Amino acid sequence: MSDQKLRVGLFVTCLVDLMRPSIGFSAIRLLEAAGCEVTVPESQTCCGQPAYNSGDRMAAQSLARKVVAEFRDCAYVVVPSGSCSGMIRAHYAELLAEFPSDRAEVERLAARTYELTDFLANVAKLQRVPGKFTGTCTYHDSCSGLREMGVKAQPRALLGQVQGLALKEMATPEYCCGFGGTFAVKYGEISARIADRKCEDIASTGADAVVLGDLGCMLNIEGRLKRRGDTKTKVYHVAEMLAGMTDE
Amino acid sequence: MYGSLPRLCRGRVGVGASLASTDSQPMNAPAETFKSRAHDKLNDAKVQRAMRNFNLAGARARGIADLDNFEDIRTAAAAIRDRSLASLDLWLARFEQEATRRGTKVHWAETHADINRIVIEIARATRVKKIIKSKSMVSEESHLNDALEAEGFQVVETDLGEYIVQLAGEKPSHIIAPAIHKSRDDVADLFVQHHKTPRKTDIGELTMEARKFLREHFLSGEMGISGGNFLIAETGSLMLVTNEGNGRMTTTLPRVHVAITGIEKVLPTLEDASCILRLLTRSATGQSISNYVTLNTGPKQPGDLDGPEEMHVIIVDAGRTRLLGTDMQEALRCIRCGACMNHCPVYQNIGGHAYGWVYPGPIGSVLTPNYIGLENAIDLPNAATLCNQCGVVCPVKIPLPDLMRKLREKQVDRGLRPWQERLGLKLWAWVAKRPGIYALATRIAARLGRSMGGADRVIHRLPGNGWTEGRDMPAPAGKTFRELYAERKR
Numbered sequence: 015m016s017d018q019k020l021r022v023g024l025f026v027t028c029l030v031d032l033m034r035p036s037i038g039f040s041a042i043r044l045l046e047a048a049g050c051e052v053t054v055p056e057s058q059t060c061c062g063q064p065a066y067n068s069g070d071r072m073a074a075q076s077l078a079r080k081v082v083a084e085f086r087d088c089a090y091v092v093v094p095s096g097s098c099s100g101m102i103r104a105h106y107a108e109l110l111a112e113f114p115s116d117r118a119e120v121e122r123l124a125a126r127t128y129e130l131t132d133f134l135a136n137v138a139k140l141q142r143v144p145g146k147f148t149g150t151c152t153y154h155d156s157c158s159g160l161r162e163m164g165v166k167a168q169p170r171a172l173l174g175q176v177q178g179l180a181l182k183e184m185a186t187p188e189y190c191c192g193f194g195g196t197f198a199v200k201y202g203e204i205s206a207r208i209a210d211r212k213c214e215d216i217a218s219t220g221a222d223a224v225v226l227g228d229l230g231c232m233l234n235i236e237g238r239l240k241r242r243g244d245t246k247t248k249v250y251h252v253a254e255m256l257a258g259m260t261d262e
Numbered sequence: 263m264y265g266s267l268p269r270l271c272r273g274r275v276g277v278g279a280s281l282a283s284t285d286s287q288p289m290n291a292p293a294e295t296f297k298s299r300a301h302d303k304l305n306d307a308k309v310q311r312a313m314r315n316f317n318l319a320g321a322r323a324r325g326i327a328d329l330d331n332f333e334d335i336r337t338a339a340a341a342i343r344d345r346s347l348a349s350l351d352l353w354l355a356r357f358e359q360e361a362t363r364r365g366t367k368v369h370w371a372e373t374h375a376d377i378n379r380i381v382i383e384i385a386r387a388t389r390v391k392k393i394i395k396s397k398s399m400v401s402e403e404s405h406l407n408d409a410l411e412a413e414g415f416q417v418v419e420t421d422l423g424e425y426i427v428q429l430a431g432e433k434p435s436h437i438i439a440p441a442i443h444k445s446r447d448d449v450a451d452l453f454v455q456h457h458k459t460p461r462k463t464d465i466g467e468l469t470m471e472a473r474k475f476l477r478e479h480f481l482s483g484e485m486g487i488s489g490g491n492f493l494i495a496e497t498g499s500l501m502l503v504t505n506e507g508n509g510r511m512t513t514t515l516p517r518v519h520v521a522i523t524g525i526e527k528v529l530p531t532l533e534d535a536s537c538i539l540r541l542l543t544r545s546a547t548g549q550s551i552s553n554y555v556t557l558n559t560g561p562k563q564p565g566d567l568d569g570p571e572e573m574h575v576i577i578v579d580a581g582r583t584r585l586l587g588t589d590m591q592e593a594l595r596c597i598r599c600g601a602c603m604n605h606c607p608v609y610q611n612i613g614g615h616a617y618g619w620v621y622p623g624p625i626g627s628v629l630t631p632n633y634i635g636l637e638n639a640i641d642l643p644n645a646a647t648l649c650n651q652c653g654v655v656c657p658v659k660i661p662l663p664d665l666m667r668k669l670r671e672k673q674v675d676r677g678l679r680p681w682q683e684r685l686g687l688k689l690w691a692w693v694a695k696r697p698g699i700y701a702l703a704t705r706i707a708a709r710l711g712r713s714m715g716g717a718d719r720v721i722h723r724l725p726g727n728g729w730t731e732g733r734d735m736p737a738p739a740g741k742t743f744r745e746l747y748a749e750r751k752r
Contacts, residue, residue, distance in 0.1 A: 026743050028694070032704050033711075033736070035743035054747055057697040065691055067648060069670030069679070073691030080695060108664075157649035190607045194647025199728045201645055204300055206732020208607045208647070237733035240720055 019051040020138055023088025025081070025127075027098045028060035029229040037229065040257035041094045041130055047257075048138035055084045063101040066109060067195050075113070078106050082116060082123050090137065091127040094253045096159020097228050099129040104162040129159055131227060131252055135168035143175040145258035149222035150180045153252075154212065154235065155188045156228035169227055169252045176255060184215040193234040209238035216247060223248035225255050296641035300616040309613050312443050318547060318604040322655065325548025329540070339541050340659040342534045343595035346526075350586065353495040353528045354577065360498030361575060364560030371522075371578045374404035380576050381406060381520055382413050385485055388518045388572065390415070394483030396504065396512040397421040399437055399598065400522045400578050401487065402620045403633070418479045420508040422472055429456050435614030437621060438546050438600045443613050476508065486512035490523030490575070491598070492538070496531045499559040500575060503542060503552050513558055519570035521558070524578050526594040538597060541657035545599040581633035589668055593628045595658040602652035602662055608645060617642065624652035624662040631669055637678055643669035704742045712740035 022045050026038045045052045062077030081102065085091045093099035103124045110120050134140040151173065159165035173181055192198065192208025212235055216224045224247060226232055236249040254260050303309050326332045346353055358368045371377040377400070385393065393415050395401070407417045419428040423440035427433065429452045434440030449468055454461045457475060462468050488509060492501040500521050502509045513519045529535050543549040562569035585591050603609040603623025614622035619630045619639065627642040643666040652662045673679050693700050714721045715737020724730045
């Protein structure tokens with residue numbers, strides 16, 4: 015098996031790069047545990063989603079084309095984010111429609127781009143999950159992961175293999191946390207109020223930690239929990255939890 | 263061949279009209295900002311309590327569970343709506359022909375002002391004084407009640423929610439549940455004030471009281487104004503989908519019936535309507551069918567025991583043709599079930615009034631800028647998390663987040679975004695395209711953020727950033743992934 019390693023290009027995402035590098039390293043550890051050969055294209059920055067969702071199509075296009083070029087040689091592109099992988103898989107074709115010569119390459123990229131847990135569960139078929147955790151967790155489904163990438167069962171199946179971890183579902187795990195990218199900055203008051211419902215839902219499970227697959231939701235939920243005075247509930251990215259890197 | 267074609271459709275169907283500012287003056291463009299209205303609603307305990315109790319989303323989930331092919335019906339319904347819109351001029355002409363043949367008078371309103379003018383003309387010609395109404399959102403677009411009252415007509419809303427909202431001097435906050443923002447106590451107070459009766463707080467008793475008062479109005483109304491869920495082209499019928507029975511009272515008891523609906527509401531056949539009906543009520547309230555589904559096909563005929571002496575249908579453009587043939591056309595599929603707002607995390611928290619115009623929620627955030635002008639509803643397409651719960655539940659598969667994103671692009675194209683935002687995006691994109699400079703910028707940002715975070719690694723305040731108004735920002739780790747990755751490789 016080792017001589018037939020899956021060649022994976024890791025798209026780290028701009029938020030992980032800046033805010034929480036441990037998620038990137040967790041992803042590498044998991045992919046390597048699943049027998050993949052991981053490369054991290056050095057020039058990568060951002061998938062362009064902030065510009066795309068802010069209506070700056072030209073800026074989004076230039077960043078999208080950059081991603082398409084950077085990952086051209088990777089057999090698979092794996093992203094520790096439902097949102098950024100969804101951007102590539104569900105939106106690049108529309109965004110780059112004005113560049114018909116790119117079309118084949120864009121479609122090829124979309125077809126081999128995966129959200130991390132989806133890739134681990136369904137492609138690389140990770141056998142042994144390294145993570146250990148003592149306590150109860152609840153999983154928040156990020157909107158893009160769930161509705162653009164079909165991520166629902168994969169993280170739960172993998173979390174189920176984390177030694178010592180008990181999963182307890184919240185009442186509405188599919189309910190948006192209120193992040194919405196620049197929405198959280200432009201409409202902070204509404205966004206925080208939506209996050210409140212999520213925080214209440216998390217609290218009602220009594221879980222020690224909330225686990226999720228997108229850094230945007232993570233910053234939002236963690237930020238709101240802290241502002242509400244909840245210092246007890248931990249917030250982890252699913253990669254950190256699966257890789258056993260919850261202390262870093 | 264096109265002799266009887268509605269003027270408003272001629273030459274516009276299929277033509278890519280740009281989303282330019284409206285030719286008519288923006289009707290009641292909101293004065294205060296969306297943000298300030300949302301702020302008020304978020305801090306209004308009564309509204310917040312009402313919104314917390316509001317759960318039509320749960321009703322829908324139960325309602326669709328009894329169909330094992332709900333998704334197939336959605337696909338079929340979207341195709342039916344697209345077929346209607348693709349030949350809208352022809353189906354409308356067919357409707358006019360069939361309805362006219364059965365004695366209905368068809369009127370075309372190109373603008374909101376035309377709606378009010380036509381209704382007033384009919385009311386004068388038929389010498390009515392008292393007008394009763396069942397629900398019509400299109401009449402909200404034109405402020406018809408105000409226009410009629412200014413001309414001395416008495417207007418009474420008969421849908422219970424609309425009646426409550428009218429007594430309160432407010433506007434509907436939801437397209438099918440207009441008084442959803444009101445509590446039982448609010449209604450009790452309103453009834454004491456307007457009915458001069460002893461205060462009741464039991465919902466059943468309140469409803470019976472409304473029924474008693476409304477009955478008087480039904481019997482004394484001379485003109486009934488209704489909306490129209492659909493216009494059936496092949497039979498010239500108006501379809502009304504209601505629960506309270508007031509729709510039938512309004513369209514059969516008074517001697518004149520005037521229905522007002524948008525041009526997009528035409529369906530080719532009754533078969534089409536029956537397919538869409540399966541989705542409409544389930545998506546709206548979870549019901550397999552509403553209490554009443556009425557087909558009004560012309561006025562009272564010789565030998566009929568009841569029905570109005572005159573039936574008029576006013577078919578309204580008021581901005582709709584501007585969407586035809588453009589990247590916004592899918593929004594015209596809307597069958598007004600309200601599912602998008604019922605499932606919207608923003609609507610669920612701020613309620614309908616914050617949106618500032620007739621249609622709230624995701625569909626409102628798409629229709630309002632299109633109908634009253636992009637520049638008159640700057641916030642709406644942006645005030646969404648793009649979570650796509652609306653797109654998932656829409657019975658006719660309107661890609662609402664995509665349409666909102668396209669409106670955002672149009673705002674940028676037309677220079678309607680604040681310069682700080684435009685500059686910020688340009689600067690960020692310029693840097694993000696240059697990995698070397700980007701690496702330097704993120705290294706600085708990571709360290710700056712780390713130091714701002716202090717001992718507890720949390721940033722409590724970011725100047726000029728809405729984020730920290732309601733939450734903290736977990737501080738960055740201090741070094742970027744790329745830095746650490748390079749260090750490890752060494």
